[in-house]
Structure formats: C-alpha cells, structure tokens
Amino acid sequence: MKRNLLFPALIFLLVLTVAFSMTLGRYPLALSDIAGFFLFKIFGAGSMEFERYNLLGSLLLDIRMPRILAAILIGASLAVAGSAFQAMFVNPLVSPSLLGVLAGASFGAALGMVFFKSWVAVQVATFLFGFLAVLVSVGIARMHKGNTLLLLVLGGVISSALFTSLLSVIKYIADPYNQLPAITQWLMGGLSLVDGKILLTAGIPQAASIFLVCLFSGYLNALSMGDEEARALGISVEWIRMLLIFLATLMSALTVVLAGMIGWVGLIIPHITRMLVGPNNKVVIPASALIGAIYLIVVDDVSRMLFNVEIPIGITTSLIGIPFFAIILRKAKKGWN
Numbered sequence: 001m002k003r004n005l006l007f008p009a010l011i012f013l014l015v016l017t018v019a020f021s022m023t024l025g026r027y028p029l030a031l032s033d034i035a036g037f038f039l040f041k042i043f044g045a046g047s048m049e050f051e052r053y054n055l056l057g058s059l060l061l062d063i064r065m066p067r068i069l070a071a072i073l074i075g076a077s078l079a080v081a082g083s084a085f086q087a088m089f090v091n092p093l094v095s096p097s098l099l100g101v102l103a104g105a106s107f108g109a110a111l112g113m114v115f116f117k118s119w120v121a122v123q124v125a126t127f128l129f130g131f132l133a134v135l136v137s138v139g140i141a142r143m144h145k146g147n148t149l150l151l152l153v154l155g156g157v158i159s160s161a162l163f164t165s166l167l168s169v170i171k172y173i174a175d176p177y178n179q180l181p182a183i184t185q186w187l188m189g190g191l192s193l194v195d196g197k198i199l200l201t202a203g204i205p206q207a208a209s210i211f212l213v214c215l216f217s218g219y220l221n222a223l224s225m226g227d228e229e230a231r232a233l234g235i236s237v238e239w240i241r242m243l244l245i246f247l248a249t250l251m252s253a254l255t256v257v258l259a260g261m262i263g264w265v266g267l268i269i270p271h272i273t274r275m276l277v278g279p280n281n282k283v284v285i286p287a288s289a290l291i292g293a294i295y296l297i298v299v300d301d302v303s304r305m306l307f308n309v310e311i312p313i314g315i316t317t318s319l320i321g322i323p324f325f326a327i328i329l330r331k332a333k334k335g336w337n
Contacts, residue, residue, distance in 0.1 A: 079292025082266025100159030104133025105256035130253030189314025264321025
C-alpha cells in the first residue's frame with residue numbers, strides 16, 4: 001500500500017473499530033443510538049428522553065469509552081515499545097519484556113496487593129518496580145566490559161528471573177482465599193478496572209512517550225545498522241539508546257498499571273507492521289501504534305463477547321498470538337530485508 005494512503009486507511013479502520021466496539025456489550029446498541037446520543041450531548045441536536053440519556057451516558061462514557069481508550073493506549077504502547085526494542089537490539093524476537101519491565105511490574109503489583117490496602121499504592125508499586133527491573137538490567141550490563149547489546153540482553157534475563165522468583169515468593173505468602181486469587185487475576189490482564197482517573201494519569205505519559213519515539217524513529221534506523229555505523233553518522237549511541245529504553249520502559253510499565261500483564265502484542269504487531277510497510281522505522285513506529293491499537297480493541301471485544309463470562313485479555317492475546325506468530329514467522333523475515 002502507498003504510504004500516502006496507509007495512514008488515512010489505518011486511522012479510518014481505527015475509527016470504524018471504535019464505533020463498532022461501542023455497540024457491543026451485554027446491552028447492545030445500534031450505531032444510530034450512539035450517533036444520536038453524541039449529537040444530542042455535544043450539539044443539542046434531536047431529542048432524547050431523560051432516562052434514556054442517562055442510560056446511554058452511563059454505558060458509553062462511564063463503561064465502554066474508558067475501556068476502549070485504554071485498549072488503544074495499551075495496544076499502541078506495547079506495539080511501539082516492541083518495534084523500538086527490535087530495532088535497537090537488531091533482533092526480531094525481542095519484545096517489551098526483554099529488560100524485565102513486565103516481570104518487575106508484576107512483582108510490584110503483587111507486593112502492593114499483599115502489603116498495601118490502597119489501590120493507588122498498588123499502581124505506584126507496579127510502576128516503580130517495572131523501572132527498577134530495567135535499572136537492574138542496565139546495572140548488570142554496565143558491570144562488565146564487552147558487547148553492550150549482548151550484556152543488556154543477559155542483564156534482562158537475570159533481572160526477569162530475579163523478579164519472577166520474587167513474585168513466586170509473594171504468591172506463596174499471600175492469603176490463599178483473597179490475595180492470591182486477586183494476584184492471579186491481575187497477572188492474566190484485564191480492562192474491567194480501568195476508570196477515567198487512572199486513564200488520564202497513565203495515558204498522558206504514554207501518549208507523550210509514543211510521540212517522542214516517533215520523533216526519534218530516524219535514530220532507530222541508524223541503530224538498526226549497528227553501533228559502529230551509527231557512530232560514523234555522528235550519533236551518540238549510548239545516550240540515544242538509553243533514552244529510547246527509558247521511553248519504551250515507561251510505556252510498558254504503564255500498561256501493567258492499567259491492565260496487568262498483556263503479552264504477545266509487542267512481539268507480533270511489529271512483525272505484521274514490517275510485513276506491510278517494510279523496515280523503515282519512520283513508517284514502522286507510527287503504523288505499529290495504529291495497528292496495535294486496532295488489534296487490542298478487537299481482542300478485547302472477543303474477550304468480552306465470546307462466552308457468557310469475560311476472558312482475561314492476557315489469555316486471549318496469548319491464545320491468538322502464539323499460533324499467529326507461528327504462521328507468520330516464515331514470512332516475518334521479509335520485513336527485515
């Protein structure tokens with residue numbers, strides 16, 4: 001597809017997906033109902049009974065809209081973080097969990113659920129330990145001289161193993177009747193607890209990080225050629241890489257704050273995007289954001305509507321992502337050539 005048509009087409013598809021998702025739920029709505037509500041609320045056009053206006057307002061603005069916006073932010077964040085990591089580490093198998101951010105954030109969430117009563121404290125602990133896990137990875141890499149990329153990857157493996165083990169300790173000492181089920185539910189991912197306040201708090205830094213990674217996508221093209229080539233172009237490789245790691249970590253940690261563990265998005269969406277648009281990160285990064293957003297909205301719809309009970313979205317992304325990645329793996333290398 002031509003680049004001048006790609007982004008309008010993806011934006012149109014995103015709008016279409018959002019509109020369709022707004023109609024879905026235990027109380028299905030027609031598109032005409034949704035259009036009528038917003039026209040009446042924003043422009044005062046048409047007429048609507050007071051009780052129906054309140055019902056639609058509660059369904060659309062309090063329940064469905066925060067959930068859809070959260071899916072957009074999380075899908076875009078994980079896809080952009082995955083694309084950035086894969087370009088930085090010149091490795092198509094890298095995902096946002098590479099440096100331990102998801103393992104650290106999961107440990108922070110479990111720690112907060114066991115030792116703190118406040119939900120805000122749980123979210124703060126989730127965010128802080130996500131960052132701490134990445135700092136451990138970077139610290140281990142800096143303790144030794146040698147191949148920086150390889151040491152960072154090994155540091156991430158050690159950090160992930162450390163915080164996964166600590167998570168097991170927390171689960172072992174948690175109350176098996178209340179705390180352990182809550183931790184297990186959180187680790188499977190879900191958008192049911194998202195509200196406007198947490199969405200605003202996490203959404204602004206996430207959107208800003210996505211925008212900044214898009215701005216630095218030209219540097220990702222240089223880094224994907226190798227450190228020596230990037231230095232030859234006058235790029236401060238260490239500083240640019242640390243900045244991009246910070247932005248990708250911020251985005252990834254905030255997705256755990258919003259909805260728990262959601263895997264595979266940051267691995268398969270960059271591959272799909274590169275298959276569609278090629279290896280230029282100036283196109284891959286913003287296209288990944290849009291495709292990731294569309295993908296997670298659709299997956300959330302499947303999670304909500306497939307059975308009478310809602311399936312945790314982390315399970316659905318894994319069930320879809322694993323066979324899908326196995327199918328596209330043979331073709332995925334085309335995007336890197």
